[in-house]
Amino acid sequence: MQVETTFLQEQLQQNFGYSSFRRGQAEIIRDILAGKNVLGILPTGSGKSICYQLPAKLLNGTTIVVSPLISLMIDQVKQLKAKQFKQVTAINSFMNREMRNSVLRKLHTYRLIYVSPELLQQQYVQGRLRNLKVSLFVIDEAHCISQWGHEFRPDYLKLQEVIMACKSPPVLALSATATPKVQEDIIYALGGKEFVKHIYPMDRPNIAFSVEQVENEDEKLVIMKRLFSQYRVPSLVYFSSRQAAEEVAQELASSLDLRIAVYHGGMEQQDRITIQQQFMNDQLDIICCTSAFGMGINKSNIHLVIHYHLTTQLEAYIQEIGRAGRDGEASVSLLLYSNKDIQLPKHIISRELPSKQELVFVFNKLKVLDDADKPLPIKEEEVVNCFDINEVQWRFIKYHLENHGIIKHNSIHFQQETWDHAFKQIYTYIEKRTMIKQAKLAEIIDWIYQQDCLRKHLYKGFQSSYQPPVFQCCSNCGFSWKDWQPQQTRRKGNTYSWQEQLKNKLLIGGANETT
Template sequence: MNKLQQALYQNFGFHTFKKGQEKIIQSVLNGKDTIAMLPTGGGKSLCYQLPGYLLDGMVLIISPLLSLMEDQVQQLKALGEKRAAALNSMLSRNERNAILENIGRYKFLYLSPEALQSDYVLDRLKRVPISLFVIDEAHCISEWGHDFRPDYSKLGQLRKTLGHPPVLALTATATKNTLLDVMNLLDLQHADRHLYSVNRPNIALKVENAADTAEKIHRTVQLVEQLQGPGIVYCPTRKWAEELSAEIKAKTNSRSDFYHGGMESGDRILIQQQFINHQLDVICSTNAFGMGVDKADIRYVIHFHQPQTAEAFMQEIGRAGRDGKPSISILLRAPGDIELQQQIIQMEYLADHEISSILSILTATEERDEKKLRELLISHGVSETQARTIIHLFLSGKTSIELMTQELSHRMELKLDKMYHLSALLEQKSCLRESLLSYFSEAYKPDHTQNQCCSRCGIDLTAYEQKGEGNKMERFDNWRSELNRIFGLQSEGELC
């Protein structure tokens, strides 16, 4: 057992690395800027967590989602690591100040790219040595990426402000154009690159066509009842997540709930923990759920609508079967699906008169703090996604209606092109896995140890169905009854 394997076992209890992890970690320990692409479930977080124990100084992790940050912090704390924190909007002012005032105590600090725009946060970070600057979901840097975040594009300059620490840029799904953009924007021209296949051969891929939406609803309920869980049903909107969960509750014995960004953060964390701890059988969710969730035994993923991009589709697929056991992804398609996704994309676009009104708001204030500007626009009915993009353009000097219209139109066309590309890919008659991998410039190498590939190559769905009676626990009704169950209390009065 070499030194790295010893550290792996001592800190995480694992005897062996997953594919690619050891090479990526060695690159980081050698002080090299590193770009790594590992498939969903490939163990990206270990690639900075293990070096964190072997390097002096703080590991700073930039992450796009609150739920992702919280989950990673909870995983570290479960391993006994007390020097981990997430600096985000879920904290009270006192909690936030306590972290910043004692910032030298932390080994792992997670924060959003937006939080890093704060001069105060930057000032505190400058006071501690940063051994590694980690950018999770690095595809968010690139306009070619499927989830572009304007604040990610500033990370290259912010890294220099923090003393130019080594970078580890991580992603699960990125095309060649996206990776080149990441390298250029972060100035990583001499970085080590460790790029591994996005293919997950243990996950069978199935596409089913339905006559209409009603048939898709019926089929979703049927699949949830038949398939061995736990599972995730991905939905295009918050409303669909709620309605499908209610339908599953009403028509099956499965314990179902919904998850989306419109919920209170505490409710989202509760749902996530219930799912992780086997108190829920299926989650109906928008695509945010599942990123970083430490649940290896998800047996199926149902895509209720076609995702917007091949990258998003591959990420949703990859939430299943992280334990390497046979799992399945089922995409349900019906007439009108493309039009719905098209409308969702076009809703982010703003007409000239809307841009004019927003510019009037921005020019009428001397405020230039991005968070406060975002809150200002949201209070005027602008969506968070629109606000982020508009403020990014405004502060970068694109302050005319013409320039903003041109930029927003360009971004909308990029998204529509990706959506149409995936739709065309799904219409092909060849192997679905081969078609998906070709999008990422990968040649498909059939894995003959896996018996099931995709619906075009032939799938026996019975292999993924429940065998006998499932071990269903009692439904979770509310926090009081759950505490009663856990602690053996007899009455609500005993909780006071």
């Protein structure tokens, strides 16, 4: 059906309080309401969520949203309920069994349901979805299909099966960073359907880029202490190591009169949610974090993003710097690096997928289990003890063994010819993926050493042109800290550091016992 823009604007105002659409939103929504499959690439901070939240209000049925992070789901559900959109829920592993079963029993009462790709693979969840009239199937942060699906979260590659189980409703795939190759990867993983593409430039003209070479870690700390002493603005510092994030957060907190927290995937979920909410409410100044933080965070006044370590690819770097300057104010991305920094991303790439020796060990162990008629290990610690690999590597291997018919319903099916073929196929795939990752790492290293404009070369793999900077450009084009004069933030009332917050939660009668 064709929908007039004036009608959509009225609905936008009525349901969400916005007077007008941002670039790309109305075009995407019209195609969704017309029943088309849509691939939308819009820059960070451009309001991608409205592209499915408004249709969820207008369509006659349920909208399913595949979301990568629990904290992102919880935050979006909270925001929607604050706007009086009550028929929304999130199904995630943070819920206890009783709460989850309660939500699943009344799924038909919701118009918008957030869920992770892993939970979508549970047969009971799929069974409940089959009973719904699904009007729209959304993959938010769709680059995760390409970026994580091949290794870290293979359940992203199974979404096509879930879509078919939902009677093949129209599909909306949304992302902020996707090269033409990644766009192809997304569409292929979703069954090769015909998609209408709405691709918009992702460059952010209000972010200046500074790359500074240092001798060692101590020099990085000196630079950060100087900057944070001079500029009190909401800031993110990205690390590739959890330990480094914790150590630097502690060092900064002991040296600066700022509220500083650490955030990474190894922390308890509730603690991560608490820290995220404190940052959103301006109760924290700086987050020292891994890539686990930031996706879907709609905080407009982040004005400084520092990379303490190199990312493994430009896509991740663009996603992380895109969390700055969403209010349009002058913001800075600073990347600090020393010559030895290249070793960490190389190590990360080498450990994401199993080595040939580890693959041989897993196959031999599976044969032993099959001969002894023993079941596959299920819990993470059982997998580690049995196969001597981490859970991420096991998920990758298990996904491919299921594709080859060697594992069915968590039981082993041994046939020598099938096993030999599967081993060769999996190892060839590992080699291919490793080469792709190494090439992506080479791209960001080339960018760091670029003598020409950093802005120009950062976006050239994603789009044919870029907008001229509205403030300063980059360190190759004369960027100066002296010319950056952001508005400083002030503390709001009595607040506690993240260490005090967590400590008090464990003390009977602590200051924040009820929070």
